Each structure stands twice: as structure tokens, then as C-alpha cells.
Amino acid sequence: MGIQEAEVTSIREVQPRAFLLSLKAKGISEEARPGQFYMIRVQGGEDPFLPRPFSWLRRYAEGQDPQRDRGDGLQILFQVVGKGTSRLSELTPGRRLLVQGPLGMGWRWEGAKRPVLIGGGIGGASLLPLLEEFPSELKEKAIVLLGARSPMGLWLSTQMRETPARVMVAVEEGEADFKGTVVDLLLAEEREITSLPGVQLFACGPRAMLGKIAKAAGERKIPCQVSLEVSMACGRGVCLGCAVKVRDTERYLMACKDGPVFDAQALDWSGEDG
Amino acid sequence: MGEVSPKLLCRLGPVILPSPILAASGTAGYGTEGFRYLKQDVVGAIVTKGLSLKPKKGNPPPRIAETPCGMLNSIGLQNIGLEAFLKEHMPTIRKEGTRVVVNLLGEREEEYLEGVARLAAEGDIVAVELNVSCPNVRKGGLAFGKDPEMTYRLVKEAKSHSSTPLWVKIPPDGTNFVEVAQAAWEAGSDAITVANTYVGMAVDVEKKRPKLSTGTGGLSGPAIRPLTLYRVWRIAKRAPVPIIASGGIGSARDALEYLIAGASAVQVGSASFANPMVYLEIAQGIEAYLSRYGHRELGEIVGTLRGMPEDSDWGGL
Numbered sequence: 001m002g003i004q005e006a007e008v009t010s011i012r013e014v015q016p017r018a019f020l021l022s023l024k025a026k027g028i029s030e031e032a033r034p035g036q037f038y039m040i041r042v043q044g045g046e047d048p049f050l051p052r053p054f055s056w057l058r059r060y061a062e063g064q065d066p067q068r069d070r071g072d073g074l075q076i077l078f079q080v081v082g083k084g085t086s087r088l089s090e091l092t093p094g095r096r097l098l099v100q101g102p103l104g105m106g107w108r109w110e111g112a113k114r115p116v117l118i119g120g121g122i123g124g125a126s127l128l129p130l131l132e133e134f135p136s137e138l139k140e141k142a143i144v145l146l147g148a149r150s151p152m153g154l155w156l157s158t159q160m161r162e163t164p165a166r167v168m169v170a171v172e173e174g175e176a177d178f179k180g181t182v183v184d185l186l187l188a189e190e191r192e193i194t195s196l197p198g199v200q201l202f203a204c205g206p207r208a209m210l211g212k213i214a215k216a217a218g219e220r221k222i223p224c225q226v227s228l229e230v231s232m233a234c235g236r237g238v239c240l241g242c243a244v245k246v247r248d249t250e251r252y253l254m255a256c257k258d259g260p261v262f263d264a265q266a267l268d269w270s271g272e273d274g
Numbered sequence: 275m276g277e278v279s280p281k282l283l284c285r286l287g288p289v290i291l292p293s294p295i296l297a298a299s300g301t302a303g304y305g306t307e308g309f310r311y312l313k314q315d316v317v318g319a320i321v322t323k324g325l326s327l328k329p330k331k332g333n334p335p336p337r338i339a340e341t342p343c344g345m346l347n348s349i350g351l352q353n354i355g356l357e358a359f360l361k362e363h364m365p366t367i368r369k370e371g372t373r374v375v376v377n378l379l380g381e382r383e384e385e386y387l388e389g390v391a392r393l394a395a396e397g398d399i400v401a402v403e404l405n406v407s408c409p410n411v412r413k414g415g416l417a418f419g420k421d422p423e424m425t426y427r428l429v430k431e432a433k434s435h436s437s438t439p440l441w442v443k444i445p446p447d448g449t450n451f452v453e454v455a456q457a458a459w460e461a462g463s464d465a466i467t468v469a470n471t472y473v474g475m476a477v478d479v480e481k482k483r484p485k486l487s488t489g490t491g492g493l494s495g496p497a498i499r500p501l502t503l504y505r506v507w508r509i510a511k512r513a514p515v516p517i518i519a520s521g522g523i524g525s526a527r528d529a530l531e532y533l534i535a536g537a538s539a540v541q542v543g544s545a546s547f548a549n550p551m552v553y554l555e556i557a558q559g560i561e562a563y564l565s566r567y568g569h570r571e572l573g574e575i576v577g578t579l580r581g582m583p584e585d586s587d588w589g590g591l
Contacts, residue, residue, distance in 0.1 A: 003550055045545065046524065047343045048340060049495045050345055231338055233338050233547045235547070237307065238308075238323075239300065239301060239544075242337075
């Protein structure tokens with residue numbers, strides 16, 4: 001983990017209200033593992049006051065193939081949802097941002113035989129580095145399910161399709177092969193997906209979606225990891241602000257240090273369905 | 275990077291620190307988790323997360339909510355307990371030479387006193403900071419630090435149980451904060467930390483629910499700086515002991531405001547979340563300020579505020 005003033009090299013809107021931010025971050029990008037995150041300070045740190053956690057999308061280096069090479073840069077994909085992300089979206093190249101990371105525990109995929117990656121909206125961002133990290137034979141066996149509100153929100157699927165993985169999309173509004181949520185898609189493809197031997201789920205997206213996937217995985221006794229999006233203050237385990245309820249009622253886990261990726265069955269999902 | 279000018283040497287009664295910039299309780303863990311420079315002289319001392327005799331599980335989520343220029347927290351005093359701290363963290367603290375102040379919690383007077391005695395036995399704790407914002411279970415939950423008499427009794431007893439320097443961190447909410455601070459120094463507190471977070475709340479209008487699981491929480495950040503600055507000034511002009519300011523400090527300018535208003539040291543809290551380098555930036559900024567005005571030492575600027583009219587205690591109303 002490190003900290004540095006990272007220079008913005010580019011920022012562009014890849015789909016409505018979603019931005020791809022590229023940063024020069026030599027020294028703190030090389031060791032990043034899929035599913036880990038960075039804390040980024042927005043502007044001077046008074047308003048908005050807290051830094052924001054973002055999972056990383058890619059490590060890249062200018063002139064290199066971003067899918068193969070570990071370079072001196074980082075890419076972050078974010079959706080504008082509030083004041084902080086709105087300010088971030090207004091950044092221009094050359095500006096510097098205080099970045100801490102990589103932080104947290106990412107995806108654990110060692111031993112996976114048939115990974116199914118499930119992403120809701122921009123939440124799918126942390127799944128791309130996971131997919132790209134797989135050895136080629138695992139990439140070929142991987143299935144990716146991505147959900148979006150409209151066909152406009154599927155930029156991530158174009159990136160996922162650059163790998164040999166099978167990519168399926170679900171869209172709630174507008175024209176699509178599958179209309180509904182990504183959870184509907186998962187359940188509709190039961191025979192094709194969840195009943196396959198050795199299947200393992202990796203899910204990231206809104207909490208309600210993750211709760212439904214955790215339930216489905218639990219009922220079918222399928223291993224399932226989820227990456228939680230939780231408000232954080234410090235991101236490194238000192239403020240204890242990002243407590244997560246777990247089945248073991250004796251204690252809380254911290255999303256920033258024990259997660260953000262958790263075994264879905266270890267979490268307490270009560271009251272999280274909507 | 276860790277070198278600080280001898281000009282920043284800071285005297286807090288019996289305690290001498292290489293820098294007046296402290297890491298506030300709850301924002302730097304137990305003194306072993308920080309970035310490397312936290313253990314160098316840039317940070318005068320790290321105040322631990324509040325410790326109680328027994329471990330505390332803390333409050334259910336959500337525990338934090340961002341607010342304009344600040345944040346609310348209701349961590350619920352989650353901590354590993356004093357014994358676990360001494361066993362798991364003190365060896366590292368000793369090995370690394372970190373200066374540590376232990377922030378001590380209690381719900382009963384006996385708990386504080388037992389903690390103070392236990393820490394005195396360690397011998398190398400820089401100071402004990404009594405967190406008197408905790409509710410006294412015997413007094414229907416009234417915080418020790420909102421009642422001058424309870425504060426006096428607690429501090430007097432604690433002093434008789436220990437020779438470790440003792441600080442009292444007072445809550446800012448009561449209108450009697452000057453009386454509470456006075457009770458603390460009259461009972462023998464070696465310094466007073468002014469102040470803690472302010473009780474506040476935030477509402478999620480879509481859900482018509484509070485943003486924190488506990489409904490209310492403690493407000494910190496730049497939003498509270500003018501409020502705490504006022505309290506520091508009110509207390510410092512009467513106090514015969516050093517004042518340690520804590521409230522919304524995120525830059526050298528903020529720290530200087532407090533020093534000029536009468537604080538001898540500052541604690542930096544939630545500003546370190548967005549910027550863990552903040553302690554270093556503040557140290558360098560204060561050093562530059564001292565040089566710019568030809569001061570030879572930090573003490574020369576403490577309490578140098580000029581131009582405050584006689585009747586400014588009440589907000590100019």
C-alpha cells in the first residue's frame with residue numbers, strides 16, 4: 001500500500017454518467033490485485049470531506065497492451081452519483097489527485113474451475129481485472145453476466161468481450177436479447193450456468209442484487225464471493241466506520257480491511273433485500 | 275522526511291514532545307497500524323483509539339455519514355480492550371519507539387480508575403487521556419464530562435491512582451464547558467483536550483430514516499472548526515494548564531488558528547482519512563510560519579491572539 005499525488009492523464013465519459021479515469025500511478029499500481037480498491041481524495045479535502053473508495057479497472061502503461069502488461073498507470077471506472085463523483089468527472093488531464101492504495105482483500109480465485117462473473121451496472125468494474133488475470137484456459141471457461149438499466153450502460157461488456165469468455169447481458173429497459181435484471185438472467189440460465197459442476201460465483205453490484213445472488217448460491221450450495229460497496233472514511237482499518245454484519249454475531253468485519261470481497265455465506269443479509 | 279525542526283518542540287506540562295501535532299483518538303488505530311512517518315517526530319504522539327477494560331463490539335452499520343465539510347460517526351467505541359492492547363500492540367510500540375497516549379473509556383468511575391492504575395504499571399505511556407464523553411451508567415447516562423462535579427471527582431481519583439501524566443478530553447456540547455474544563459484542571463489534570471465531536475444527525479430523505487444506525491452521531495471535520503476554536507479560546511484564556519485543541523484541523527493554517535487562540539498543541543483527526551500526509555504538511559507549514567515571523571520556538575505564538583474585545587464571550591449578540 002502506498003500514497004501519492006497521481007496525475008490525471010485522461011478522463012472520458014464511456015457511457016451516460018460513467019467515466020473512465022486514467023492516472024499515472026507508478027509505485028502504487030504494480031501490486032494491485034483484482035478486487036482491491038483505492039481511496040481517492042476529491043479536490044482539497046474540505047468539501048467533499050471524505051475520500052472515495054474505487055475499485056480499479058486496469059493497470060496500464062502508455063504504448064503497452066493494457067491487457068497484458070503491468071504498467072505505471074491505473075484506470076478507474078466510476079458512475080456519477082453525488083457531489084464527490086460529480087467533481088471527479090470535471091477533472092482535466094494534468095490535475096493531480098491524492099490516491100492511497102491498493103487496499104483491502106480482493107477476489108480469491110485460486111482453484112476456480114468454472115468461474116461465473118456477475119456484475120450489476122458499474123459494479124462490474126472490479127470483475128474485469130479478475131477476468132483478465134485468469135489463465136487463458138480459465139478465461140475460455142468463464143461466463144460473464146452483466147446487467148444494466150439500458151443498452152447504453154453496457155460499455156463494460158465490450159471490454160469483457162475482448163477476452164474469450166462467454167459474455168451475456170441483461171437490460172431492464174429497451175431492446176435486448178434478455179430483458180430483466182442480471183439476477184433474472186442468472187436464474188433463467190440455470191441449466192446453462194448454476195447447475196454446471198465446479199461452478200463458482202463472483203458478484204459485484206448493488207446490495208439488493210448481491211443479497212439475491214447470495215441466497216440463490218446458498219440454496220444451490222455454490223461457492224460465491226461478493227464485493228460490497230460500503231461507505232468508508234479511512235479505507236485502511238483505523239476508523240472502523242465501514243462495519244459489515246456477519247453471521248457470527250460476536251463481531252463486525254470491516255469492508256476496507258476484511259473485504260471488500262467476502263464469502264457471501266459469511267455475511268448477514270437480513271433486511272438487505274430492497 | 276521525519277526530521278522536524280527543534281523549534282517545534284512542544285511542552286505540555288510534564289510531557290515534552292518533538293512536535294505539537296498529535297494524531298487524535300480513533301483516527302490512527304492503536305499506534306502500530308500507521309504509515310511509517312507516523313512513528314517519526316512529525317507526529318508528537320499518537321492517541322490510541324479509545325480503550326475500555328473489556329473489548330467493545332461497537333454499533334451496527336451504518337456507522338458513518340458524510341456531511342457538508344465533515345462527517346458523522348457512531349462507531350460505538352469499538353475496541354479490543356485494554357489488556358489486548360497491552361499484549362498485542364505495546365511490544366511493537368516499544369520496539370518502534372512510538373510515543374503513545376492512551377485514550378481511556380469507562381462507564382463507571384471504577385473502570386477508569388482500574389485502567390489508569392493498569393497503565394501506570396506500564397511506565398512508558400506518554401499520558402492517559404480520559405475520554406469523559408462516555409455516559410455514566412450510574413447517572414442515567416449523563417456524560418461524565420458534562421458535569422463539573424463528576425469530572426472533578428473522576429480526575430481527582432485518577433490522579434491519586436497514577437503518576438502517569440493525565441489529560442482530560444472534554445465534550446463540547448454542554449454550555450458549561452468552561453466549568454467542566456476548570457473542574458478538570460482544579461482536580462489536577464496536566465492538560466485538557468478541547469474538544470470531542472459534536473452530537474449531530476443526518477436524514478436520508480428517500481427512506482425517511484436517519485443515516486446512522488444509532489440515529490445520532492459525533493460530527494467532526496472542518497465544519498466544527500469555528501465552534502471548537504471558540505471553546506479553546508474561552509478555556510485557554512483562563513486555564514493554568516496547557517490546552518490541546520482538537521476540532522477540524524486539516525492544514526497548518528487551521529493549527530495556527532488554534533495555537534494563536536491559546537492551544538499549546540493540536541490533534542489532527544478525520545482530516546487524515548483523505549490525506550495521511552497531513553501531519554507532515556502541518557509540521558512544515560508551522561515551521562515555515564515560525565521562520566517567516568522570526569519566532570525561535572513554538573511557545574512564542576501560543577495565545578498571541580490580539581484584538582479580541584472584552585465582551586466577546588457571547589458571540590457578539
